[in-house]
Structures are given as C-alpha cells and as structure tokens.
Amino acid sequence: MSQKVFVSAQEVADRAGVSRSAVSRTFTPGASVSPETRRKVLEAADALGYHVNHLARGLMRNESGIVCLIVSDLATPHRSGMIKVLTQELQHSGKIAMLVNTDLSDGSVDLALRQAIHYRADASIILSGMPDKSIAQLCLKSGQRLVLINRDDEQDGPLRINLDDEEAAGRILIAFLRAGCRKLAFANSEAGTPSLMARENGFVAAARAHGLDVVVERYGWTGYESGRVLAQRLLTRNQRPDAVFCATDLLACGFMDAARHQFSISVPDQLCVAGFDDIEQASWASYQLTTFAQPLATIAREAVSWLESGPVANSEGRTSAIRLHADLVWRSSIRGG
C-alpha cells in the first residue's frame, strides 16, 4: 500500500490536462464547465479515486454539512428511535450527523459540545432533557441553526418542535372515564422537563374540569425503575387508584410490572394504565400498553427540512414553532375500547 493515501484536485487536474479550477467546478453544482471538460475530469477522478475533501470545502464555503445531535439518555428506547429517524433523514438530504452524548457529568460534555462547534457544524438538534439553556445559547452564538425537540425553551431563533401534550392528556382522561375509572393518578419523574410537566398539568386540569382529583407522584429519573417505585408509592395508598397515566412508557412498564408481580393487581381489570411515547416495548405482549405515539418520522422530516431551508430567512430572531399531534395507540391496558 502506498504511503500517500488521498488524491488532491491538483493531481486530477494534471491527469485530465486541465486546470485545478476545472476540477473544482466539476464538483460544484451549478458551476460553468463544458461537457467535454467535465467528462475528462470525471474520468481522471474516477481513475485516481478522487473525492472532494469536505474539511477543505467546509473551510472555504463556511458551511460544513455537519449537523450535531446533542442527546441525553441515548440508550433509551424513545431516544434511540429518535436518533434513528433523524440520522436517516439527515443522510437522505446529504448531511452527516455528529453525536454528542450529554449523559456524563464530567467536563467532557462541555468539551465535546465545543468540539462540535469547532467543527463548524451548520446546525444542532437538541434532544436532551438537560435544562441547561447555556448549551442552546452557545450554539446560537456560534451561528448555528438550532432545533429543539420536546423542549419548550422560551428562546428566539431556534425551531421548536413540540407535541400537544395537554390535549393528549385530555384524551386519555376521557378514555379512563369511559372505562369507569374515577380514582386517578399521575406518575411522573422528577426531571421536570416541559413536556413531562405539560402531560401532568394537562391531565390534572382535564380531571378537574370533570370534577375529579388526581394523585400526583414524582420520583427519580424517567426510567423503568422509577416506575416501580412510583407504583410502590401509589398502590399502597388507602385510596388505591384505579387508573394511572404515566408520563412515559418506560415508567408505565415499571409501574405495570410492580402492580402485577408485586401487588398482584390485574391490569386492566383492577387498574388501567396509559403511557406516552409508544416505544417498542409498549406493544410487547407482556404490556400491551395504551399510549401516545410520537410522530417520529414527521418530527425528523420537519427538523431536517427546516435545516435545509438554509441559513437565510432568519429574520433576526423570528421564532418558528411546530406543534404536532400525538396519535392514541389503543391496546389492552385500558378496559373497553
């Protein structure tokens, strides 16, 4: 194997008997090159295995084609599903994803984020519960476009994509009522992110509108284990709930497991359960969880097409916001249907 690995535009130019500019123009859409020259260049490029160096191109164009995904709870079913559709959509539009994992607590997060900025990423998509607005600020100040998914930062500039959590909460309440439930509970984590709180508040408000109270319990991180603890707390009360809306499918799975295996409560006969996200596990036979599906494909498409719309039209801080509808996926964790 030769020591010299990459071919430069100069070498292609030499072989094709044209100038280096001609090579550059051949690979620049919309540039003025004659068919004949283009043919010669492409031929030489192919023979030499030439490819445009994106580092150099990004340097010149001042636009790298890199989109930075800033993610916490990476391994969670919902988040990984989101990453999957986002990377697909990005690749589809010729961009490439850089991944910044914000799970760690040491300084490496900050470091990686700065890294991403130093690579002059064109944009960042934040799917992180991290309440730290400074990240977003940093991205904006670096001239990146910014997409916030399921966060509700009151900020100018970014595209904000959210679900109509309150409305969904109202719908699930109706479903509980139809099933004959009256002793309502809401199981939440302590994360306190806007979407989680919207679900909680929407549920409580809807119940109140029907003259009903909701027992709200919050605990820990938004995961399976927290669901179990929440079940422990809610199912040992004097007035045991007969319906619980969990802020997340993961919580719901933990909740159901504790209810069944620990308290021998039958779902949905004695207890109706609903979740949110429609992760894969919600459809598993052991859960059959009624839940709300996040429109992942739509979210990804909206996000990427907004990014593609170019860095223009940014009328000095005009905020764009998209509010999407979450479909109710009906399964057997609620009676009736």
Add this chain to the structure above:
Amino acid sequence: MSQKVFVSAQEVADRAGVSRSAVSRTFTPGASVSPETRRKVLEAADALGYHVNHLARGLMRNESGIVCLIVSDLATPHRSGMIKVLTQELQHSGKIAMLVNTDLSDGSVDLALRQAIHYRADASIILSGMPDKSIAQLCLKSGQRLVLINRDDEQDGPLRINLDDEEAAGRILIAFLRAGCRKLAFANSEAGTPSLMARENGFVAAARAHGLDVVVERYGWTGYESGRVLAQRLLTRNQRPDAVFCATDLLACGFMDAARHQFSISVPDQLCVAGFDDIEQASWASYQLTTFAQPLATIAREAVSWLESGPVANSEGRTSAIRLHADLVWRSSIRGG
C-alpha cells in the same frame, strides 16, 4: 448580533500584539511558547471568544479527530447501549463521533459512508450486521483505522473485538442440564452473523458432547417479533422443548411472551429460557431473563485506547484481535441456580 460570527487566529494575534504563529502554538500542546506570550494570547482569545477551527486544523495535520460509527439496527437496546458507551469513551479521549446509519436500503448509506470518509475520519468503528465487507475495505483503503465489533471478518489491519460465544454457549448448556432439561432448542434469526452462528454452533456442539440433540430454528430479523414466530414453530412440535437458548435477548423476550401468553407455558417451570446481551429489558420483572452480559464498557475502552495508540505500529497488516468473556447473569428464567 454581528454578521461576522467566528474569530480567526489573526484577530487574536492582533489584539494580543503577537504573531499568528504564537496563537497557533499556544493552542498546540507541546509547542514552544513563553508563559508571558501564552498569557497574552489566552487573554485575547478569551475576550474575543476564539476557538481553533478544527476543519482547518484537520486540513493541516491530516488528522481530523473524527471517529465514524457505522451502525445498523440503531434503535435496538443492545446497539444503542453500545453507542452510548462508545460516544462516552470517545468524548473522554477528546474525539468526536460521526454516526452513519446503515439501516436504509437506498443509496444514502453508501453516500453517508463516503461522506464520512471525505471528512477524513481518523477511524471507523463498525457495529453493523451488514455482511458487506466492501465497507470495511473502503475504510481501510482510505487510510482509516478500523475496529470491528462482534464481527469476524477475516481481514488484516483492523482491530477485531469478539466475545467467546462458543464458550458461553457451553456454560448455558450446563445450566440447562442442571435444571433437568433434556429437550433442547436453539432459536436464531436468519441474519447469520458470525457471533450469532458461533452461539448456535457452540450450543449444538456442547449438547452433542453430552449426547444430546438440539432443535435449531431460524427465522427473520433478530427482533422481538421473530422470537414470537420462533416460539410458534418450536412450541408446536411433537416433542416440545423444555429449554431454549435464544441467540439474543430480544428474541428471548418475544419467545417468552409467546410461550406464556399464547401457549400458557410457565417459565421456568415448564420451559427454561436463556438469552444473550443482557439488554435492560432482560432484567424487567416480566422477563427476569438469564443471559450473558456483553462487557460494553470494556469493549469501548479497548476500542478507543487502540485508536489512541496512533496510526503507527501498523506493521503492514498485523491483525489485532481481542476475545472477551461474557459474564452469565443469573435470573429466574432457568430453574435452580
């Protein structure tokens, strides 16, 4: 907000009253700069909000700091867990991850991969079942370092990290025998990746060594649904198995669910089940699956430290291979213990 977004080294140099080289050297570890100059530079840099442009640096140094993660089945619990630890480890060592999703079947995969190469990624880590060796070849030819995880390509150059699948299969056989099982089955997908086949072959061989036969069934993709189908096929046989080793936890979950909810078979009383990977769901109360834990942290550490060891010492194709041990995680899907 001003139009000019980024500060260049020149501006820092001007403000600090030094030359551009001094600025560069200040941000290059090991370069020769006097404490006094360094102080002035850092001060100016801080005031102006200067950061090294990694695109330009990568261009000069011919090493970008980018590591490309080539992944299929991104949203799978095991894969997303792998990605999580890898990104953490990479960030920890000052590198940044680019994500290429190989799930799509259209040309965008190839495109994204080439993209990654065009960004002059220093290395690629392949966690993809994709049997396409050409990807690996392409990476190597581009002068990248390459890490293959749980694949067994017979190739020179890359670091290959594998588990001792056969040995693990032997251990689980012993567990089944201890539980009194004699009618053994193996549930596999049709993916046919080396590690899956190693588990199958190892299990069959170990059984044969004990004078026992194994019913092997393969179906579809390595996911929950396939597990259900496999259960359907294996549990309707005349001689119903009393122990099944599933090539993957996801298969095992589907298998258990079908066994319980569709065939009303009690696990582990009437059927012992084991899986592989130790995904989060394996520990959920509904499954309590006995399985093998992939040493994710170790894999990530080995991979990244090998990458850090630099592009040297590549004695023209010397292959490095690491074989790791998978710990058996004992839960209640097998009798006894």
Add this chain to the structure above:
DNA sequence: GCGGCATTTGCACGCGATTGCAAGGCTTCC
C-alpha cells in the same frame, strides 16, 4: 472579415490553521 456577446477557462488569492527555518534575545561560561 469584423465587432458584439455568451460561455468556458486559467490565474491567483483567500479560507484558517500548522510548522520548518532562521533570526533575535538571553543566559552562561570561558
């Protein structure tokens, strides 16, 4: 045959950084 016009091509500069080389400053020692 020639001027006018549109298209193509090459030159040369710039993007933002790294780095070899040589000049300059300082200490040290004879």
Add this chain to the structure above:
DNA sequence: GGAAGCCTTGCAATCGCGTGCAAATGCCGC
C-alpha cells in the same frame, strides 16, 4: 568582552479547495 547555546518568535510555505476577474474561445449577424 565575546563566543556558544537554548528558548522564543516571526516569516513564509503549505494543506485542499472555492471563486472573482480577466483572458480566451466560439458563435452569430452584419
């Protein structure tokens, strides 16, 4: 005091590419 040697520093070349500008080419109509 002066030569030797080390540490700093600036100059200038380089990395691979994009692009404005002017020269060159080709085509058309008169």
